[in-house]
Structure formats: C-alpha cells, structure tokens
Amino acid sequence: MQRKSAVDEENARLKNEFGNLNRKFKDKSQELKDTKECAQKKEEQNRLVIKNLEEKKKGLNICCADLLSDLEKLRKQEAQWKKEKSGNNIRIKNLETDLAETRELIKSCTVYAVTCHLR
Template sequence: DRLMQRKSAVDEENARLKNEFRNLNQKFKDKSQELKDTEECAQKKEEQSRLVVKNLEEENKGLNICCADLLSGLEKLRKQEAQWKKEKSGNDARI
C-alpha cells in the first residue's frame, strides 16, 4: 500500500513536470517565433532605410548637377551683362 502511494505520488509529479515542460516548450516556440518576426521586421526596415538613403543620394546628385548648371548660366548672364554695359558706355560716350 505504501509502495502504491509512492508510485501515485511519482506519477503525479511526472505528469506535473511533463505539463510544465510542455508549457515551457510552447513559450520557447512562441518567443523563438517572436524573435524571428522581430528580426525580419528589423531587416525590412533596414532595407527600407538603405533604399531611402540611396534615393536621397541620387536626388542630391541631381540637385547638385542642377545647381551647377544654374550657377554656370548665372555666370554667363553676368558676363553678358558686363559686356552689354561696356558696349552701352561705349555707345553713350560716342553720343
């Protein structure tokens, strides 16, 4: 009878431990999936950030070219203005 009580207690403990193990194993699987999802999300955000930076760099390059063209055009207009002023003062002097 004492042996049966002991066996019953051991069986109950085994059942409790199996249940606890099952619960812990499920928590581990859930956390592993959560970690995987978080890593994938971080990777996607990193890729999006890289793409945004690349696009901004390309846009900046285009703007730099545009600015250089505008400065070049401005310089030509200033030279033309100086030439016209010179011609005008020459014409005014003749009159």
C-alpha cells in the same frame, strides 16, 4: 503506492510545465524570427531610400552646377552690356556735343550770311 502516485503527479505537473515552457520558447523563437525579418525588411527599405536620395542628390548637384554656370554666363553678359552701355553713353555725349557745336556753327554762319547780305 502513494509515493508512486505523488511522483506520477509531480512528473505530470513537471511535464505540463515543461510543455508550457516549450510552447513559450517556440512562441518567443517565432517572435524573434519575425522581428529579425522585419528588421531586415526595414534595413532594405532604408537602403533603397538612401539610394534614391543619393540619386536625387546627384541630379540636384548637376542642376545646381548648371544653374551656377548659367548665372556666371549672365553675370559676364551683364558686365559686357554695362561696358557697351557706358561706351554708347560716351558716344551719345560726344554726338550731343558735336550737335551743339554744329548748331552754334550754323547760327554763326546764318548771322554772318545775313550780315553779309545786308551790306
């Protein structure tokens, strides 16, 4: 009888311990399941963030390409304007030279006319 009572007590203790272990197992299983779900959500969020960043990168690349194209056009335009300015400066110098020569010619003609008139 005593032995049966001791065995029953041992069985009850083992049953209780098994129940506790079973609860801990279920808790850990749920915790693992929750962790996996959280990890999947984070992965999905990361994929969306990466996708959005890639789309923004495409937009920025297009914008940069447009800006580089505009810069190249402006550089060509600047070179053309410098060329035109150089040509205009040469024309201005030639006109100034012609004007100076014309003034000298007018002075000479005036002096000649005055001398001729005085004779």
